[in-house]
Amino acid sequence: MATIAPTKPLTGRRSAPLLKRKKMKSPYSFWFYLVPAILYAVLFLVPTFASFFFSLTRWTIFDATFIGFGNFVQFFQEPNLVQGLVNTFIYATVTSALKVVLGMLLGVLLTSQIIARGYLRSVVFFPVLVSTIGVGITFAVLMNPTKGLINEALATIGIQGPAWLTDPAWALLSVALVDVWKGVGLATVIYIAGIVSIPTEYFEAAKVDGAGAWKNFTQIILPLARPATVTVIILSLIGGLRSFDLIWSMTRGGPGFTSDVIASVIYKQYQAGFYGLSTAGNVILFLIVTLIILPLSAFLNRKEVY
Amino acid sequence: MLLHGKRRTAIALTASIGALALVLTGCSNSGGSTTADGKVALSFLTDNAPANVSLAEGLAKDFNASQDKITVKVETRPGGSDGDNIIKTRLATGEMTDIFLYNSGSLFQAIAPEKNLVDFTNESFADNVMDSMKPVVSVKDKLYGVPVGGAFAGAILYNKKVYKDLGLTVPLTWDQYNANNDKIKAAGKTAIIQTYKDTWTSQLDVLGDFANVLASDPDWATKYTENKAKYATDPVAMAGFEHLQEGFDKGYYNKDFGSATNTDGLRILATGEGVHYPMLTSAAASIIADYPDAAQDIGVFATPGDDPAGSALTTWFPNGLYVPAASKNVDAAKEFIAFAASTKGCDSETKAIGVTGPYLIKGCDLPADVPAYVGDLLPYFNKDGGTQPALEFLSPIKGPSLEQITVAVGSGITSAAEGAKQYDADVKKQAQQLGLSGW
Numbered sequence: 132m133a134t135i136a137p138t139k140p141l142t143g144r145r146s147a148p149l150l151k152r153k154k155m156k157s158p159y160s161f162w163f164y165l166v167p168a169i170l171y172a173v174l175f176l177v178p179t180f181a182s183f184f185f186s187l188t189r190w191t192i193f194d195a196t197f198i199g200f201g202n203f204v205q206f207f208q209e210p211n212l213v214q215g216l217v218n219t220f221i222y223a224t225v226t227s228a229l230k231v232v233l234g235m236l237l238g239v240l241l242t243s244q245i246i247a248r249g250y251l252r253s254v255v256f257f258p259v260l261v262s263t264i265g266v267g268i269t270f271a272v273l274m275n276p277t278k279g280l281i282n283e284a285l286a287t288i289g290i291q292g293p294a295w296l297t298d299p300a301w302a303l304l305s306v307a308l309v310d311v312w313k314g315v316g317l318a319t320v321i322y323i324a325g326i327v328s329i330p331t332e333y334f335e336a337a338k339v340d341g342a343g344a345w346k347n348f349t350q351i352i353l354p355l356a357r358p359a360t361v362t363v364i365i366l367s368l369i370g371g372l373r374s375f376d377l378i379w380s381m382t383r384g385g386p387g388f389t390s391d392v393i394a395s396v397i398y399k400q401y402q403a404g405f406y407g408l409s410t411a412g413n414v415i416l417f418l419i420v421t422l423i424i425l426p427l428s429a430f431l432n433r434k435e436v437y
Numbered sequence: 438m439l440l441h442g443k444r445r446t447a448i449a450l451t452a453s454i455g456a457l458a459l460v461l462t463g464c465s466n467s468g469g470s471t472t473a474d475g476k477v478a479l480s481f482l483t484d485n486a487p488a489n490v491s492l493a494e495g496l497a498k499d500f501n502a503s504q505d506k507i508t509v510k511v512e513t514r515p516g517g518s519d520g521d522n523i524i525k526t527r528l529a530t531g532e533m534t535d536i537f538l539y540n541s542g543s544l545f546q547a548i549a550p551e552k553n554l555v556d557f558t559n560e561s562f563a564d565n566v567m568d569s570m571k572p573v574v575s576v577k578d579k580l581y582g583v584p585v586g587g588a589f590a591g592a593i594l595y596n597k598k599v600y601k602d603l604g605l606t607v608p609l610t611w612d613q614y615n616a617n618n619d620k621i622k623a624a625g626k627t628a629i630i631q632t633y634k635d636t637w638t639s640q641l642d643v644l645g646d647f648a649n650v651l652a653s654d655p656d657w658a659t660k661y662t663e664n665k666a667k668y669a670t671d672p673v674a675m676a677g678f679e680h681l682q683e684g685f686d687k688g689y690y691n692k693d694f695g696s697a698t699n700t701d702g703l704r705i706l707a708t709g710e711g712v713h714y715p716m717l718t719s720a721a722a723s724i725i726a727d728y729p730d731a732a733q734d735i736g737v738f739a740t741p742g743d744d745p746a747g748s749a750l751t752t753w754f755p756n757g758l759y760v761p762a763a764s765k766n767v768d769a770a771k772e773f774i775a776f777a778a779s780t781k782g783c784d785s786e787t788k789a790i791g792v793t794g795p796y797l798i799k800g801c802d803l804p805a806d807v808p809a810y811v812g813d814l815l816p817y818f819n820k821d822g823g824t825q826p827a828l829e830f831l832s833p834i835k836g837p838s839l840e841q842i843t844v845a846v847g848s849g850i851t852s853a854a855e856g857a858k859q860y861d862a863d864v865k866k867q868a869q870q871l872g873l874s875g876w
C-alpha cells in the first residue's frame with residue numbers, strides 16, 4: 132500500500148544530532164525521574180489497584196467488607212445491565228459509523244475549492260469546543276416534544292415530530308444524533324489532515340488518465356485516507372463505549388432504563404451508595420473496552436505500511 | 438558551593454515530596470472561620486428545592502438578627518440521589534458544612550450518624566422535639582437531629598375549583614377515584630398529572646399508597662425489613678405499581694408526562710388544566726407562592742384504596758437539621774440548632790414559607806388561617822389512626838432505583854408485575870449494602 136513519503140527523510144535528518152547527544156551521559160540524573168514516578172504512582176497506580184481491591188468489597192465509604200467476587204456476580208445479575216450493554220454497543224456503532232461517513236464527506240467537501248472554506252471549517256469544528264453538558268442541556272430543551280424548537284419547526288411544515296427524548300424507541304437514537312453533531316467536527320479535521328497529506332501527484336496522474344471526481348474519491352482518497360479512517364473509528368468507538376456525559380445530561384438513562392449505557396448504570400449504582408458494586412462495574416467496563424479495542428486496532432492497522 | 442551528591446538528592450527528594458503533598462491537598466477546606474467583624478461564620482447546606490431554600494434562608498436571617506456573635510450563611514446542593522451522594526462524600530471526607538439539612542428516616546440511617554454526627558441527646562433543646570419525631574432522627578436512643586419544617590403527606594393534590602365545576606366529590610375508594618378520572622377526561626382535562634422529567638415525582642403512587650398496605654397488614658414493614666414481605670407477591674403492596682400502569686393504559690396522564698417537570702405539574706394543577714397530582718403535600722407551598730390566586734383551590738385527599746370508609750394518610754416526618762462531628766464550630770452550630778428547635782424557629786419557618794403541616798416542636802401551634810390544603814390535612818392528623826408513617830420511617834431499606842422503575846411502569850415500558858419484581862431485587866441490594874441480617 133501507500134507510503135506517506137515526505138515525513139521520513141525529515142525526521143531522519145532531524146534526529147541525527149539528537150542521537151549523537153544521546154551517546155553522551157544523560158544530563159538528567161535519576162531523581163529527575165523520581166517526581167514523575169511518584170506522581171504516576173500516587174495519581175494512577177495506587178487508585179487503579181485500590182479500585183481492583185474495592186471492587187471485591189461491599190464498601191460504604193465509611194467502611195469496607197471483603198466479599199470476594201460477589202459484586203461481579205451481582206453486577207451481571209442486574210436486570211438492566213444486559214439492556215445497558217446492548218445500548219452501549221448500539222450507541223458506539225451508530226455514532227462511529229455516522230462520524231466516519233459524515234466526517235469523510237465533510238472532509239472531502241472542505242478540502243475542495245469552495246467559497247468561505249476557512250469559515251466553514253471553523254463552523255464544523257465549533258461544536259467540538261462547546262461543553263458537552265451545555266450541549267446536552269440545550270438539546271434537551273430543543274427536543275422537548277411539545278415546547279421544543281425542533282418539533283415546533285417540524286409542525287409548521289406539517290410533520291408531527293416524535294417525542295425525541297421521552298419516547299423509548301427514540302431516546303437513545305436522539306442522544307446518538309446529538310453526539311454525532313458534536314463530534315463530527317473532530318472526525319472532519321482528522322479527515323482533512325488525511326486528505327491534504329495525499330501527494331498531489333496522484334491526482335495529477337489520475338487527471339491525465341481521465342479520472343473524474345468519483346474515481347478520484349474511490350480510487351485515491353478512500354484508500355489513501357485509511358489511517359484517518361482508522362483513527363476516527365477507534366477514537367469514536369472508544370468514546371461511544373464509555374460515553375456518559377451527554378446521555379446523563381439529556382435523559383439520565385431514561386425514560387425508565389431505555390437509554391441506559393454501561394457507564395450510566397455504573398454511575399447510578401455509585402449514586403445509590405453501592406460503591407463496591409460500581410467499582411466492580413468500572414473494572415468490567417475497562418475490560419470490555421480493552422477487549423474490543425485491542426483486536427480491532429490490530430485488525431485495522433494490519434495492512435498499513437509506513 | 439558544591440553539595441555532596443547524596444545530600445543534594447535528599448534535598449531534592451524532600452522538596453519534591455513536599456510539592457506533591459501541596460498539590461494533592463490543595464483542595465482541602467479551611468473549615469471554621471471568623472468574619473471581618475469578629476463573628477463566627479457558620480455554613481448551612483440545604484437541598485435546592487425552592488421551599489427548602491426559602492425555609493433555610495428564613496431561619497438563617499432570623500437567627501442572625503436574634504444575636505450578634507454568629508452569622509449563618511446558606512449553601513445549596515442538588516436533591517434526589519445526586520444530593521445523597523454529595524452528603525455521603527462530604528461527610529466521609531470531613532468537608533461537610535457546619536449545619537446541614539437532610540432527610541430523616543431511612544436516608545438518615547444510611548449516613549452512619551453514630552460516626553459522623555454530633556449527639557444532641559443531652560442538650561436542653563432535645564426536650565423540645567416531640568416524641569413521635571425522635572425515632573426518625575435517632576440511633577439507639579441517641580438524638581442526632583431536630584425537625585425543620587412541618588410534617589407532610591404523600592397524597593393526591595387536587596383542584597377544588599374543577600371539582601366544583603364538574604360536580605365531583607372527594608373519592609374514598611380507588612373505584613370512585615377512577616370514576617372521577619373518567620369524568621375529568623371526558624370534560625377534556627388532564628385527569629392525572631405525571632412529571633417524569635423529575636423522576637422522583639413518579640414514586641408517589643407507590644410510596645403514598647403505603648397507609649393502605651399497613652391497613653391490610655400492620656406488621657408489613659417489619660416483615661419487609663426481615664425479607665419476608667415482597668412487593669411482587671403481595672397484591673395489596675403491588676397495587677401502587679398497578680395504579681401507575683392503569684393511569685397510563687387508560688390515558689389519564691398529561692400528554693407531555695415524559696418531559697414535564699415538577700414545576701410544570703404544579704402549574705398545570707394550579708391553572709386547572711390538570712386535576713389530580715400524586716405528590717408530596719409540601720410541594721403545594723410553592724403553588725401558593727407562585728399562584729396566589731389559586732391558593733384556596735388546591736386541596737388534598739389520601740391515596741384511595743379499597744376501604745369504603747376511606748384510607749389513612751401516608752405521612753412524612755420533616756427533614757432534620759444535623760451538625761457533622763468534623764465541624765470546627767460545634768458550639769456555635771448548636772446555638773443555631775437550639776434556635777431552630779424552639780417556637781422562635783417555627784415562627785421563622787411560618788414567616789418564610791407559610792404553614793405546610795403540623796410542626797414537631799413542642800409549643801408550636803398552627804395559626805387559625807392555614808392554606809386550604811393544610812386545612813384538608815388536619816382532620817387526618819386529628820383523627821385516631823388517621824395517619825400512618827411512610828415506609829421509609831418504619832424500615833431502613835429503600836431501594837435506590839424506585840424512581841426509574843416507576844417511570845418505566847408509568848410510561849408503559851414495563852408492566853406493573855415486572856416493575857414490582859425489579860423493585861424487590863433493588864431492595865435486596867440495598868439491604869445487603871446496609872449489612873442487614875436475613876438477606
